[in-house]
Amino acid sequence: MEKEKALVLLSGGQDSSTCLVIALNTYKTVYTIGFNYGQRHRIELESAQTIADIARVPFECLDLTLLSSLTVNSLTNKTLPIEHADHQLPNTFVDGRNLLFLNIAAIYAKRRGITDIVTGVCQTDYSGYPDCRDEFIQSAAQTLRLAMEYPFQIITPLMWLTKAQTILKMQELGKLDWYAHTHTCYEGKRPPCTQCPACKLRQKGFLEAEMQDPLLP
């Protein structure tokens, strides 16, 4: 049964673009939003706009530059090198980011009569960010319901998929070519740098899925 309306958090990356395609196959009407939180590169948001245009859904980019003034991390501070060491929080982690995104998305959604908020967070092949885990998402959904007395659902289609399974899902839905317009590289490079932790995770996914990344030459 096709559902009515959903709001997709669209970052311009591979995961949120896959979520958008899944949502387009599930809901009659789909809205998308993204955030300018002072991330290193505008290219992410340009990718989000491009993907939304291809999908013919409205995309709104909201200003959250306040976030970059509150927290120190290498995603919003270009002078810090990107570091992902084992067994510690990566310095690309932006404290409180996903809850802030979900909170604002929920306000945005409620005003439009939307209960379902779709996000591409994933616990399986994740980067060590605590706010990508299912336990956090469940708690956030309950908090949002209590905050606004509204039956929000946070839908996480990729939560238990590997990157390879996400890629295969996109192929199954016939939109693998959309990945050519997504952006993943932490260094903001196009073609991607292939060396940063985000690029490496993406490569690993395509390797395991035995597919060719349409973003690569």
Next chain:
Amino acid sequence: MEKEKALVLLSGGQDSSTCLVIALNTYKTVYTIGFNYGQRHRIELESAQTIADIARVPFECLDLTLLSSLTVNSLTNKTLPIEHADHQLPNTFVDGRNLLFLNIAAIYAKRRGITDIVTGVCQTDYSGYPDCRDEFIQSAAQTLRLAMEYPFQIITPLMWLTKAQTILKMQELGKLDWYAHTHTCYEGKRPPCTQCPACKLRQKGFLEAEMQDPLLP
């Protein structure tokens, strides 16, 4: 035992000012923050700054004007009349506001090594806002801990007090005169309009506490 550090959410009203005084008696170091979320009146934030100055604690006002563009309510939209009918959500309710404040406060706090966030929300004499209830606060605290892997505590000294008890608490702490610098009136008037729901709740408190509001002539 005196505790180390706390962050107080300071709105310039009676409740948050009382919380500040309680925090000053509990913690060695106290920080305060407030939010410009496009509320009707700057006078609230001026009151917060005045109270912080009297308390000799740092006060930072963060920009959240994004909030007023996301939601329709009579607190951020001067063209709407203020309406508080029985058994329905008042139109002064700003969807998602308290969670947004707590979320940003938590990011701010973690960066400064603070776990304790003090807020003046109150379930007893509340205005019908779901995000003032204890169930919401407990859920939000857990969500914040999970979001950032950090042992946040949301401290709500007024949760189970009536307005009258809050006033008596302030007297007991010897700072009743600080109320002369607080702001409550939804209409932004000084002296207060005495007719809006916020003014009426304040009057009721002083009446029950059998005290004179130092804000009134």
